[in-house]
Amino acid sequence: xxxxxxxxxxxxxxxxxxxxxxxxxxxxxxxxxxxxxxxxxxxxxxxxxxxxxxxxxxxxxxxxxxxxxxxxxxxxxxxxxxxxxxxxxxxxxxxxxxxxxxxxxxxxxxxxxxxxxxxxxxxxxxxxxxxxxxxxxxxxxxxxxxxxxxxxxxxxxxxxxxxxxxxxxxxxxxxxxxxxxxxxxxxxxxxxxxxxxxxxxxxxxxxxxxxxxxxxxxxxxxxxxxxxxxxxxxxxxxxxxxxxxxxxxxxxxxxxxxxxxxxxxxxxxxxxxxxxxxxxxxxxxxxxxxxxxxxxxxxxxxxxxxxxxxxxxxxxxxxxxxxxxxxxxxxxxxxxxxxxxxxxxxxxxxxxxxxxxxxxxxxxxxxxxxxxxxxxxxxxxxxxxxxxxxxxxxxxxxxxxx
Amino acid sequence: xxxxxxxxxxxxxxxxxxxxxxxxxxxxxxxxxxxxxxxxxxxxxxxxxxxxxxxxxxxxxxxxxxxxxxxxxxxxxxxxxxxxxxxxxxxxxxxxxxxxxxxxxxxxxxxxxxxxxxxxxxxxxxxxxxxxxxxxxxxxxxxxxxxxxxxxxxxxxxxxxxxxxxxxxxxxxxxxxxxxxxxxxxxxxxxxxxxxxxxxxxxxxxxxxxxxxxxxxxxxxxxxxxxxxxxxxxxxxxxxxxxxxxxxxxxxxxxxxxxxxxxxxxxxxxxxxxxxxxxxxxxxxxxxxxxxxxxxxxxxxxxxxxxxxxxxxxxxxxxxxxxxxxxxxxxxxxxxxxxxxxxxxxxxxxxxxxxxxxxxxxxxxxxxxxxxxxxx
Numbered sequence: 058x059x060x061x062x063x064x065x066x067x068x069x070x071x072x073x074x075x076x077x078x079x080x081x082x083x084x085x086x087x088x089x090x091x092x093x094x095x096x097x098x099x100x101x102x103x104x105x106x107x108x109x110x111x112x113x114x115x116x117x118x119x120x121x122x123x124x125x126x127x128x129x130x131x132x133x134x135x136x137x138x139x140x141x142x143x144x145x146x147x148x149x150x151x152x153x154x155x156x157x158x159x160x161x162x163x164x165x166x167x168x169x170x171x172x173x174x175x176x177x178x179x180x181x182x183x184x185x186x187x188x189x190x191x192x193x194x195x196x197x198x199x200x201x202x203x204x205x206x207x208x209x210x211x212x213x214x215x216x217x218x219x220x221x222x223x224x225x226x227x228x229x230x231x232x233x234x235x236x237x238x239x240x241x242x243x244x245x246x247x248x249x250x251x252x253x254x255x256x257x258x259x260x261x262x263x264x265x266x267x268x269x270x271x272x273x274x275x276x277x278x279x280x281x282x283x284x285x286x287x288x289x290x291x292x293x294x295x296x297x298x299x300x301x302x303x304x305x306x307x308x309x310x311x312x313x314x315x316x317x318x319x320x321x322x323x324x325x326x327x328x329x330x331x332x333x334x335x336x337x338x339x340x341x342x343x344x345x346x347x348x349x350x351x352x353x354x355x356x357x358x359x360x361x362x363x364x365x366x367x368x369x370x371x372x373x374x375x376x377x378x379x380x381x382x383x384x385x386x387x388x389x390x391x392x393x394x395x396x397x398x399x400x401x402x403x404x405x406x407x408x409x410x411x412x413x414x415x416x417x418x419x420x421x422x423x424x425x426x427x428x429x430x431x432x433x434x435x436x437x438x439x440x441x442x443x444x445x446x447x448x449x450x451x452x453x454x455x456x457x458x459x
Numbered sequence: 460x461x462x463x464x465x466x467x468x469x470x471x472x473x474x475x476x477x478x479x480x481x482x483x484x485x486x487x488x489x490x491x492x493x494x495x496x497x498x499x500x501x502x503x504x505x506x507x508x509x510x511x512x513x514x515x516x517x518x519x520x521x522x523x524x525x526x527x528x529x530x531x532x533x534x535x536x537x538x539x540x541x542x543x544x545x546x547x548x549x550x551x552x553x554x555x556x557x558x559x560x561x562x563x564x565x566x567x568x569x570x571x572x573x574x575x576x577x578x579x580x581x582x583x584x585x586x587x588x589x590x591x592x593x594x595x596x597x598x599x600x601x602x603x604x605x606x607x608x609x610x611x612x613x614x615x616x617x618x619x620x621x622x623x624x625x626x627x628x629x630x631x632x633x634x635x636x637x638x639x640x641x642x643x644x645x646x647x648x649x650x651x652x653x654x655x656x657x658x659x660x661x662x663x664x665x666x667x668x669x670x671x672x673x674x675x676x677x678x679x680x681x682x683x684x685x686x687x688x689x690x691x692x693x694x695x696x697x698x699x700x701x702x703x704x705x706x707x708x709x710x711x712x713x714x715x716x717x718x719x720x721x722x723x724x725x726x727x728x729x730x731x732x733x734x735x736x737x738x739x740x741x742x743x744x745x746x747x748x749x750x751x752x753x754x755x756x757x758x759x760x761x762x763x764x765x766x767x768x769x770x771x772x773x774x775x776x777x778x779x780x781x782x783x784x785x786x787x788x789x790x791x792x793x794x795x796x797x798x799x800x801x802x803x804x805x806x807x808x809x810x811x812x813x814x815x816x817x818x819x820x821x822x823x824x825x826x827x828x829x830x831x832x833x834x835x
Contacts, residue, residue, distance in 0.1 A: 058528050059461050060761045066460075128460055318835075338832045346755075346776040346831065353754035360462040374747050446740070453739040456746065457719050 062128070069129055073136045080105050087141045094143070096179070096221045103145035103176030112174055113150050120158045120166070121174040127359035131308075138308035146218070147303075149173035149180040153226045155299050156243065156292050160284035169224070169245070181219040181248070183227035183270060184293070186212060191447050193228070194237040194290065198272065200229035200244055206276045207231075207244060209252075213270040215441070219255045220268060222248045227272075232287050243289035245281040252276075262430035263403040297443055298372060304442055305379030307352045313386045314345055320393045320424045331393060344385055351378045370455035373448040380438035380445060387432040394428045397421030402430070462757070467525075468532050474509055475533060478502075479540035485806055488663075492543060497665040498621055503544050507576030512550055516558065520570050527698060531705040531760045538709025541813055543664045545581065545618030549573055551702045553580030553626050555695035556643060560683035565645065569624070581622035581648075582699075583613035583669050584692065591822040593628065593692045595636045598671065600629035600644065605678045607631070609644065609652075609671040617820075619667035620657040622648050627671070632686050643688040644680045651675070662813040690767075696821050697774040698763055704756040704781045707817045711749045711785060714792045714810040718742060721796055721807075738795060745791050748784035755780040772834045775827035782817070782824040789814035 062070070082101045106112035114130050116122030125133065137144055154173045157165055172178030189196040198211025209229055219225065225246045232240030246253065252275035257265040284292055318341065321332035331337055358371050391398045400420055419426075439445045453459050464472070482502065491499045506512050514529045516522020530551055537546060554573055557566050572578030589595035598611025609629055619625065625646045633640025646653070652674035655667040683691045719742055722733030732738055759777035762770050789811040793800035796807050818824060 058464060058757070058761060060758070062460060332835075335832070338835070339828055342828055342831045342835065343779075345835075346780050347751070349758060349773075349776050350751035350754045350780050353758050354751055356460060357462050357754060357757075360460070371750075374750055377747065378751065449740045449743040450736075452743045452746065453736075457733075457739070457742055459719065459723065459733045459739055459742075 062132070066128055066132060070132050070136065073133055074139075076109070076111075077136055077140050077142065080109070081140060081142055085143050099143060099146060099218075099221070100176045100179070102143050106145065107175040107177075112145055112176060113154060115151075116154065117158065120154075120170050127363045131356065131359060134303075135308040135311075138312045141312065145176060146179070148182050148217070148222075149178065151299055151303065152182060152296050153180050153245075156226070156283060156296050159295065160243075160292050164280065165245070165283065172223075178223045179218075179221050181216050181222035181225045181270075183213040183216060183225045183246070185215045187214050191444055193293070194241070196228055196230060196241070198227065198229045199233065200231050200242060200277070202231070202279070203276075205279050207279060207282070209244070209246065209272045209275040209277060211272050213272070214258075214267075216255065216268045216270040217266060218268075219248070219270055220257060220265070222255075224248060225253075225270070226283075228289055228293055231289075235287065238290045240287050241289040241293070242286050243283040243292045244277060245283065246272075246275065246277050250275050250277065261433035261436070263401065264430070264434070266434070298369075304372075305351060305355050305375040306383055307348065307355050307379065310348055310379070310382050310386055311352070313383075313390070314341070314348065316424075317341060317344075317386065317390050317393060320390065323422070323424070324393055324395060337389075337393070340389055344382065344389065347378070347385075348382055351375070351382060354378070370451055373443075373451045373455075376442060377439075377445045377448050383438050384435050387428075387435045391428045391432040394422070394425035397425035398429045400425075402426045464528070464532065468529060471511070471514065471529065472532050472536060475511065475536040476539075478505065478509070479536055479542060483540045483542060488541065488543075492659075492663040496621075497659065498543055498545075500621075502542075503579070504576050506544065506546075507574065512546075512576055513574035515550060515554060516570055516574060520558065520566050521574055522570065527701060527760045527763045530698075530702045531756065534702045534705035535709040535712075538706035538711075538813075539713050541663065541710065541809060545579060545621060547699055547702050547706075548582045548618040548622070549578075549580040551699050552582040552695055553624070553645070555698050556626055556645070556682050556691065559694055560643065560688075560691045562679075564679065565682065569645065572623075578624055579618070579622045580624045580626060581616045581619040581667075583616045583619070583625050583627045584696075585614045585616070587612060587614050589614075591826045592636060593696065594638055594641050594689055596628060596630045596641060597635065598627070598629040600631045600642055600676075602631070603675065607644070607676050607678075607680070609646070609674040609676060611671050613669040613671070615660075615666050616669050617660070617664060617666045619648070619655060619669055620665040624648060625653075625669065626682070628688065628692060638689050640686045641688045641692065642685050643682040643691060644676055645682055646674065646676055646680055660816065662816040663809065693771070697759075697770055700774050700778050700821050701756065701759040701763055703817060703820055704752070704759055704777045707781050707785050707814060708749065708753050708756050710810050710813055710817075711745075711752060711788045714788055714807060714814065715742070715745050715749055717807050717810070718745070718792045718795050721799075725797070732795075741791055741795070745788045748787050752781045752784040768834055772831060775822075775831040775834070778822060778827040779824050779831060782827070785814040785817050786824075 085098060085101060103112055111123055113121050114123040114125050114133060118124045150173060157169050184193060186196050200207040200209045225248050227244050227246050228241055229244050230240055231242040252273040254271040256269045258267050258269060260266055318332060322330050324331040326334050355375055405420060510523050511533055513522040514525040518524045550573060557569055569578060584593060586597055600607040600609050625648050627644045627646055629642055630640050631642040652672045654670040657667045660666050722738055723731055725732050755777040759774045762773035792807050793811050799805045800807055
């Protein structure tokens, strides 16, 4: 038992670190993820990685995976966090991709996987409905067979970044007489199809990250059904387990704690750096301790995967603890910036992000500008991907056996 | 990076697990801790026979070449059965001082006895007013010819009633709380001038107040360099903390499993109470606290050999995180057991008591939070 990296793993770290340094787009440097970016900014790093063959590391090699060990994938995510890169979005890479290569047919694999690998095709997720959140199986969107087409009607919601999407994967009810979990099918929809309408939802941070997606008599060829009709729930659950692993965001949070320490060293309290204040320092230490515990827990899970176990119910622990830590990090960051947490930067022409040269109206320190928005935005994390309460239900059933 | 145990470690775990299950069942333990002796020397002899007491010593020192991970494996099993025998004071603490600071002659004299089970040690470091500061010492060791004379009062020396030897910390120079001037001695408990007052602890163990009244010890009793003992004490107590965290993990695992099982059996409103979501989610939070404690215990154990700052930070992180989990799991386990949880009859209350006292051993949550902050 040891926590050291092998010389091969150290060499791998050096390799990916210099690849990132040499190839990551400079205008997105140290930028992280922001939902108000341009489409091409979201895709820039994904496309570079697609050419390099590194955009879908976890996939089987035959579909474009890198064949890296879980430890190498961990190093990869650490190095990306270190550089605050804008990583490929999860909807294709971590969600629909694994469903297609696991349950899809040869034509579907040939048609859809290359676009995910290259970053040319943007996917969105049509799961939640206004009346089906945690109780996802109560979804009402229908797909009715009409010759060699399905006709889809219904309303989806929280469709993340669907405004940019080329394709979507939708859960639709294909057998209205079956009980909840049965009678659901997993269908791929071209978002340019007539009858698909995407309406943005404004969120607390002022951004438009999610949408309502309306489907009105949308005709979809039957070959877009993945797997077996009425078995979609199985694929949906498979996808959610994949979504949860990696959701812990350990490497990003570690980088976030470093940034928090920098901010707290530059903010003052009673004439001394905020980080010297015992009450504040204690909160940062508690966060670091919880993060260290999460990191080892994730590494233990990865070691289990390396030994051939798939992502199991333990990934629910990673989801709960990971999102709690992400939220506490943004909460402490907002606390650290003090009074400059209040200005609504969306109302100030000071955009210092990409595509803007002007900062003549900037107020407050740069590190304060996104603190409140990020804090508000991150409240989503304990709600999405199966709320943290649903994760507790999963652990109750699968691990405690109650 | 590797989270696998060796074949030998798996064998040790299996062997100990069987021993605890078959010979340390609840009624046997209850009788043993209520007996005059308060422990089971025959179990100690068995542990020696199984090689457990020699596990963390190098083969050159007469042991079996194990290390901190072996101690972790052993302590987790002890925690599961609330084993009271003094493995930490004898093997981890005294063994640690001898390994890291002992002369060849001291190793020769003492390690063989530890491995064979014939020498039992207690670690006399705490003082009535010292709290968790190992340098806050009123006990003195004054130079007297080639040797020293010890005077002072050591508090709550765990396992002292069973011990043949004591490891004692005392001031050989400097002022109270100075880092310099702290020294470590190994002393036979039957030395002239040592008076003990023995008692039970609330978690089923035995301890003593130990008074030193002009106790003469030879120069060879000094472990390490005179006046420079604090760094050695910090290293050995960090090793002890990692071992205690493993013990707490074992106890938490059983406390959680007992609680889940109780919630399956106990019926109210016509259904098992384990069917209530409000209790289910609390038991999930207990489980999560246990799992993250295991992770922090690995971290502390595997960082014992790292540089000093990294070691101390990792050990303090573990003592904070495991201490918080022990508090949560102990309290919740009692609550979910309802009235039965506060009876002496049910085992769960005894796990709660052990997990409660764990927090105050070698520095509580607040103490280690401060150390973690100071090392940031």
